[in-house]
Every structure is written in C-alpha cells, then in structure tokens.
Amino acid sequence: MATDDPKTLVSTDWLAAHMKDPDLRILDGSWFMAADGRDARAEYAQAHIPGARFFDIDDISDARSDLPHMAPPVEKFMSRLRAMGVGDGHQVVVYDAHGLFSAARVWWLFRLMGQDNIAVLDGGLPKWVAEGRETDDMEPIIRDRHMTVRRQAHLVKDVTQVSAASKLGDYEILDARSPGRYRGEEPEPREGLRSGHIPGSKNVYYRDLLNADGTMKEADGLRAVLSAAGVDMSRPVITTCGSGVTAAIINLALERIGKTDHALYDGSWTEWGASPTVPVATGED
Numbered sequence: 487m488a489t490d491d492p493k494t495l496v497s498t499d500w501l502a503a504h505m506k507d508p509d510l511r512i513l514d515g516s517w518f519m520a521a522d523g524r525d526a527r528a529e530y531a532q533a534h535i536p537g538a539r540f541f542d543i544d545d546i547s548d549a550r551s552d553l554p555h556m557a558p559p560v561e562k563f564m565s566r567l568r569a570m571g572v573g574d575g576h577q578v579v580v581y582d583a584h585g586l587f588s589a590a591r592v593w594w595l596f597r598l599m600g601q602d603n604i605a606v607l608d609g610g611l612p613k614w615v616a617e618g619r620e621t622d623d624m625e626p627i628i629r630d631r632h633m634t635v636r637r638q639a640h641l642v643k644d645v646t647q648v649s650a651a652s653k654l655g656d657y658e659i660l661d662a663r664s665p666g667r668y669r670g671e672e673p674e675p676r677e678g679l680r681s682g683h684i685p686g687s688k689n690v691y692y693r694d695l696l697n698a699d700g701t702m703k704e705a706d707g708l709r710a711v712l713s714a715a716g717v718d719m720s721r722p723v724i725t726t727c728g729s730g731v732t733a734a735i736i737n738l739a740l741e742r743i744g745k746t747d748h749a750l751y752d753g754s755w756t757e758w759g760a761s762p763t764v765p766v767a768t769g770e771d
Contacts, residue, residue, distance in 0.1 A: 492577055494593075494741050495702060496605040498614050501579055505536070511576045512538040515592035516583040516611070517555075517731060521675055529583055533621040535614060539570045539628075541580065541592050543731070553753050554729045555591075557642060560635045563599050573631030581607035581614070585700020590734035594750055600636035606738060609701040643724050643751045649764055651724055652686045658717050659687035660736050662727040663755065670768035675728065679759035682766040684726060690715045692732040695739045708739045722747040730754045 490500040504510050514534050516526040530540045546566045548556040558566075572578060578596065582589040589606045596604040607614070615621065643651070651657040661683050666672035668689040670682035683689070694711045696702055703711070712719065723740060725733035730752045740748045751758075758764055 490605075491742075492605050493602050494605055494738060495608050496579060497608050498617055498619065501535075501607055501614075502619060504577075507577065509576050510537075511570075511572045511578050512536075513541040513570075513572070513578060513580040513592060514538045514582070514611075515541045515543065515580045515589045517543045517588035517591070518583075519675060524583075526583065531623060533623055535581065535611065536620055536622050536624075537626050538581075539572065539626060541570070543588060543591060546595075553757055556730070556752050557595060557598055560599065560637050563595070564633050564635050567633050568630050569628070571626070571628040571631055573633035576603065576631065578604040579607050580604060581610040583611045585610045585612045586696055586702055586735065588731050590738045591731045594641070594734040594737055598638055598641045600638055601633070609699055612700055641749050643749045645751075645753055645757055645761065645764065648684065648724060648726070648751045648758070652684050652765075655686055656721065658721045658723045659684055659751075660690045660715070660717065660723055660725050660733075661687045661755075662690060662692040662725060662732040662736050664691055664693075665689055667728075667755075669770065670766075674755070674759060676756055676759075679755065680766050681759075682768040683755075684758055685765050685767040687726065687767075688715050688717060690717070690736055692727070692735040695735055702739065702742065705743050708743050712739075719745060722749070724749050724751050726751040726754045726758075728754055729756045 490496045512535055514530045518524040518526055527540055543555050547558050580589045580592045593604055593606050661668050668683045725736040727733035733750050737748050737750055
C-alpha cells in the first residue's frame with residue numbers, strides 16, 4: 487500500500503478514516519475518451535463516494551481555446567470551485583472511475599492554481615467499491631468558500647517552450663501515450679493528427695506506472711520504470727500525452743519520488759500533431 491500523503495496520494499483506508507473531517511472535500515474527477523461511450527456526469531449521478539462533488543474537466547477549462555480542456559483562467563477556476571464549496575483550508579481528495587486516470591489531471595490543475603492540499607485517491611472508485619465501501623446518489627449540500635489562487639506558471643508549458651526544449655535537449659520530455667502511438671504505429675484517436683512523437687521525447691506509458699488494480703506503484707517501482715525509459719533524472723521534466731490528461735500521472739509519479747522540477751505540456755499531442763510547423767519523429771527516435 488502506498489504511503490499516505492495528503493499532497494499527492496492517499497489510500498482508501500485513509501479516506502475512510504477521514505470522511506467525517508469537517509474540512510475534507512471529495513471530488514469525482516472522472517473523464518472518458520469519446521470512444522469509451524461513457525458519460526462521467528451521469529455515472530456520478532448514479533453512484534459516487536458520499537459527499538463527492540463532480541469536477542467537470544471539460545467545463546472547468548479555457549473556453550477560448552480550440553484545444554480540449556486546456557487549463558482555465560484563474561477567475562474561472564476560482565468561481566467554479568467556489569460554487570462547488572471548495573476553497574481555502576480544505577483538504578481535497580480527487581478520484582476517478584478508472585482507478586487512476588483523470589484524477590491526476592485535477593490534482594495538477596489544483597497545483598497549477600497554487601493549491602497543494604490535494605491528493606489523488608489511490609485506486610479510485612473501483613477500489614473503493616471493490617472493498618465494499620459506501621456510495622450514494624445524493625448531491626452534497628454546498629456552502630461557498632473563498633479560494634485564493636496564485637497561478638504557478640512554471641508548472642505548465644506551451645508549444646513554443648516545448649519546441650525549444652526539443653531542440654536544445656535541456657529537458658526530459660516524457661510522453662505518457664501507449665508505445666504504439668508514441669512510435670507512430672497506431673492511429674491517433676483524434677482525427678487530423680499526424681502519428682509519432684515530439685523529437686527527443688521518451689516514452690513512459692502511464693499504465694506502466696500503475697499496478698494491475700489501478701493503484702500507483704511504490705517509489706522503487708516508479709524509479710525502475712523511469713530508469714528503463716532512459717530518463718535522466720538530473721534534468722527538469724516536461725510531460726505530454728494526447729490532450730494533457732494522462733501526462734499528469736507522470737507528474738504525480740515524479741512528485742511521489744521527490745522530483746519537483748516538472749511541468750506539463752497542456753496542448754500535448756492534440757496541438758503538436760496538428761501543427762505543420764513542428765517536426766514529428768517516429769519509431770524509437
């Protein structure tokens with residue numbers, strides 16, 4: 487079982503023991519690819535961990551961008567979270583319906599907004615349910631709570647910054663997509679994108695960071711995965727994936743092993759693969 491840390495990852499046992507804490511706030515951060523044919527909000531309405539609020543990754547995003555669920559402006563994040571009754575002084579735990587998938591994206595968004603009292607529930611809803619723990623279908627009673635937001639610009643990178651990092655080699659760029667997509671052997675799930683990866687990037691498939699039950703590997707296991715991928719841990723890291731969701735699992739894993747100099751490329755392959763002005767590599771680079 488992972489060591490409980492309210493700033494990164496907590497177990498189902500930890501959450502069960504803290505359910506009555508007055509300043510605990512639980513978020514359902516479930517999100518699905520279109521091909522999954524699942525409705526995250528509908529599933530939340532049917533059954534969720536008692537007291538959980540639904541965090542809509544697609545809604546709490548930058549509506550001005552053509553790219554999916556880009557990080558929202560500070561004001562929008564503040565207003566949405568206030569309306570959910572989440573604010574200063576709260577300990578937040580976020581989970582998802584996969585086990586450990588999109589919850590890491592919500593964790594990263596909170597960190598981007600200067601809120602670090604947030605942890606991902608290890609194993610998520612599937613583990614909670616498998617252990618016979620309670621769920622319900624009731625909406626929680628909401629009381630507004632002000633949230634102070636200080637955007638941490640160093641935690642996010644744009645296409646220009648990633649392009650420079652690719653050319654200079656001063657960052658490790660880690661791609662969380664499957665090996666087939668990374669090598670350009672599998673088609674992208676989004677139409678109109680080239681296949682392949684950012685030149686100089688390394689493939690750290692997000693599933694390799696997880697155990698079979700959807701929990702995150704222990705620190706030694708995480709280090710072994712990164713080492714096998716040839717990651718130079720002395721360099722700062724930029725994570726990337728299809729649209730900035732599973733990349734955050736790498737960020738969470740890095741934080742778990744004490745590496746704090748990491749950022750996320752928010753546009754990820756949805757932006758890079760559609761841009762004719764940046765190069766694409768295939769194979770093992």
